[in-house]
Amino acid sequence: MPSYLPGAGRSRRARAFQSELNQTIRVRAFAKINLGLRILARRRDGYHEIRTVYQTIGLHDRLEVSLRKGGRGVAVECNDPNLPSGPGNLVFRACEIWREARRFRGGIHVTIRKAIPAGSGLGGASSDAAAALAGLERLTGDRLGSAVRLALAAELGSDVPFFFFGGRALGCGRGQEVYPLEDLPARPCLVVFPGFAISTAEAYREVSRWLTKTRNAPSMEEFGAWPQYFPTGWGPAENDFERVVFARWPELARVKRQLIQAGAETASLTGSGSALFAIFESARRLVRTCKMLPKGWRSFRTRTIPRATYKRRLFEAVKSDK
Secondary structure, three states: OOOOOOOOOOOOOHHHHHHHOOEEEEEEEEEEEEEEEEEEEOOOOOOOEEEEEEEEEEEEEEEEEEEEEOOOOOEEEEEEOOOOOOOOHHHHHHHHHHHHHHHHOOOEEEEEEEOOOOOOOOHHHHHHHHHHHHHHHHHOOOOOHHHHHHHHHHHHHHHHHHOOOOEEEEEOOOOOOEEEOOOOOOOOOEEEEEEOOHHHHHHHHHHHHHHHHHOOOOHHHHHHOOOHOOOOOOOOOOOOOOHHHHHHHHHHHHHHHHHHOOOEEEEEEEEEEOOOEEEEOOOHHHHHHHHOOOOOOOOEEEEEEEEEHHHHHHOOOOOHHH
């Protein structure tokens, strides 16, 4: 059992629930964008120290989480055949960790309907993992404490803790330290996906070379200079990954310029890419911009989601989703 889960044995609720299995809940797993991302330095643990502002948007996957009395272990199904269904899937790992932590003896089955492109920088896998954990807690009524839940989420991935907050939030450390920020009014948001994925690990390796070669690269001493990196409004949403990603895929830089020229309040790469996003003042301008995008690229018309809306919609109207 992980060391951050002291005494996390089967609670009275979990023991009682064993006789009430074969229940299902449906959960939405919302995507995120990064309203700016600053890479500061490589840490002693091998990760990079970052500062970012997360923002949830309406684009989402759907998960169906089931507990089965006659089952054993974890089973994950996904409508995307390119994604793994075993331990390589973050949802599978989330369920395994939760099952071990709560000493849960029944089976867990999760069906994932993907809408968020994999490898896009939109946090789909992390959001799916957080949604699975939220679904397990809601189904059983066996709630983890906040500190334990966030520690477990951070073990799964740097972005996972954010999805227990939603809305607009500051991410520090390797991204797993999350501090909710005041939400901005909801805005139309256009997400543009070029059709190919970018490996986050590879992007960080390229960034490490840039940090080593650039004398003026950000350093740990700049942690206190937060206001110079991120304004209080929507933008500009500067992302340090753009230096290396745009050098390799200049078509992404061209589309970003087109989005800004089309009247976006701000436009940027999200995470390490490959998706771009643009925030617009009006839906009409967003719709016009969609007609300018390159052929073969996918676009998603959505909106930014404040924290209260995010929490309300996580389990909202689940019966109608089938």
